Amino acid sequence: MQMTFVALTIAGSDSGGGAGIQADLKTFQELGVYGTSALTAVTAQNTLGVHGVYPLKASEVEKQICAVMDDFPVTAIKTGMLFSVDIIRKVVHTLKHYQAQALIIDPVMIAKGGASLLQNEAIQALKEELLPLASIITPNIPEAELLAGMKITTAHDIERAAEILLETGVDAVVMKGGHLDNQDFAEDLFMSSNGRKFKLRSERIHTKDTHGTGCTFSAAITASMAKGKSMEEAVMIAKDYIHVAIKEGLHLGNGHGPTNHWA
Ligand code: PLP
Numbered sequence: 001m002q003m004t005f006v007a008l009t010i011a012g013s014d015s016g017g018g019a020g021i022q023a024d025l026k027t028f029q030e031l032g033v034y035g036t037s038a039l040t041a042v043t044a045q046n047t048l049g050v051h052g053v054y055p056l057k058a059s060e061v062e063k064q065i066c067a068v069m070d071d072f073p074v075t076a077i078k079t080g081m082l083f084s085v086d087i088i089r090k091v092v093h094t095l096k097h098y099q100a101q102a103l104i105i106d107p108v109m110i111a112k113g114g115a116s117l118l119q120n121e122a123i124q125a126l127k128e129e130l131l132p133l134a135s136i137i138t139p140n141i142p143e144a145e146l147l148a149g150m151k152i153t154t155a156h157d158i159e160r161a162a163e164i165l166l167e168t169g170v171d172a173v174v175m176k177g178g179h180l181d182n183q184d185f186a187e188d189l190f191m192s193s194n195g196r197k198f199k200l201r202s203e204r205i206h207t208k209d210t211h212g213t214g215c216t217f218s219a220a221i222t223a224s225m226a227k228g229k230s231m232e233e234a235v236m237i238a239k240d241y242i243h244v245a246i247k248e249g250l251h252l253g254n255g256h257g258p259t260n261h262w263a
Contacts, residue, residue, distance in 0.1 A: 006034045006072045007226040009219065010065060010091055011080030011108075012041040012053075012117065018258025019045075019111075019212035020080060024219040030261050031223035031241070036072055038064035041083050041117075047211060047253030049113030055083045058090035065091070069098045076102040076226035078218055079130070081117045088125045095133055102225040105130060105137040105170070106218035107147060112211065112256055123147065132169035136231055138218045139165070141179040162191040172196075172231050174221075176214070190235055198232075200239040209249030209257030216259050217242040 007028050014020035021037050028035035040061050044052035068074065077100045082088050095103065107126055109118045118126070127147050131137060141152050148161035162173040172192035180187075188200045220241040224234035245259040252258060 004034055005032070005223075005226045005228075006036060006074045007219075007222050008036045008038065008065070008068050008072075008074045008077045009080065009222070010038045010040060010061070010077065010082070011106075011215070012043055012083070013039055014043055014045045014212070016046040016211070016253065016258070018047065018256075019215045023212040023215040023258070024078065024080065024222075027216050027219035027241070027261070028223050028226075030263060031220060031227075033223040033226045034072075036068045036074065038068060040081055040087050043081075043115075043117075045111075047255035047257055049255065050111050050115035050117075053083070053115065053117070055087065058084075058086040061087055062090045062094050065094045065098075069094075074100075074226075075228070076100070076104065076222045078104040078106060078222040080106050080215055080218070081108040082122065082126065082130075083117060084119050085122045085125045088122055088130055092129045092133065100133070102222070103134045103136075104218050104222045104225065105134045106214055107137060107139050107143045108214065109143050109146065127165075127168055131165070134170045135225070136172045136174060136221060136235070137165060137170050138174045138176060138214065138221065140176045140214060144175055158189055159191070162189060166191065166193050172235075174200075174235055176217070178213070188239065190232065192231065196232060200236065202239060202243045205243070205246045207246060207249050208255075209251060209259070210246055211256040211258045213242060213246060213259050216245050216261070 009024035220238035
């Protein structure tokens with residue numbers, strides 16, 4: 001019988017299906033991993049933006065994580081939208097109990113349309129309490145600026161910010177360079193605490209249908225790590241996956257359509 005790998009996503013729901021829990025579960029499925037989920041918040045959302053945010057109680061998030069972890073052989077976990085200090089603290093407390101083999105943090109903060117998906121006071125808790133438990137964090141440039149407490153404009157700044165994040169105890173950082181103003185390519189930087197450093201470069205795709213890019217990328221890393229791949233391999237597979245998913249983005253709705261990856 002074929003081995004079934006299981007991953008858990010702890011994240012918010014996007015009613016439009018392009019980001020959050022929905023993007024994570026679709027990505028796990030596409031990459032041959034059984035997906036489980038613990039919802040942190042429900043959002044009323046479509047391709048035009050976020051119309052409402054309804055967080056769950058921290059104890060309700062904990063109950064879901066325990067229900068999954070007590071029953072399924074989960075080999076990798078990712079976090080997405082965590083919203084509040086209370087939820088972050090409860091997730092940290094619960095994950096310490098289960099000692100995740102691989103923990104991928106997508107530090108979701110602000111949706112493309114500007115809606116806040118992480119309260120300001122929660123940024124510090126994410127950095128100081130969650131990152132020390134994690135294998136990989138995948139910030140985009142605006143998220144890295146807030147977490148590292150510095151402005152990022154050059155390649156040198158990106159490395160410096162990655163070093164600051166590694167000081168928290170996280171094993172590796174993937175700095176997503178997609179937000180930098182380069183017309184020809186999208187370049188990310190991988191840096192780990194054991195001294196591995198490399199760049200991942202892909203041709204830039206000019207499209208507005210990029211909703212859910214960050215969620216899908218970190219979910220693809222999580223799926224590969226759930227299958228036992230190393231951090232480096234998982235990040236390279238995820239880069240190829242997201243490149244295709246942006247290329248095949250769907251022109252759905254009237255705003256930013258979702259990234260998409262059919263088998
Ligand atoms: N909604 C939820 C629940 C998310 O987790 C995310 C992820 O970043 C977003 C919205 C934002 O998606 P995007 O900025 O790609 O539109």
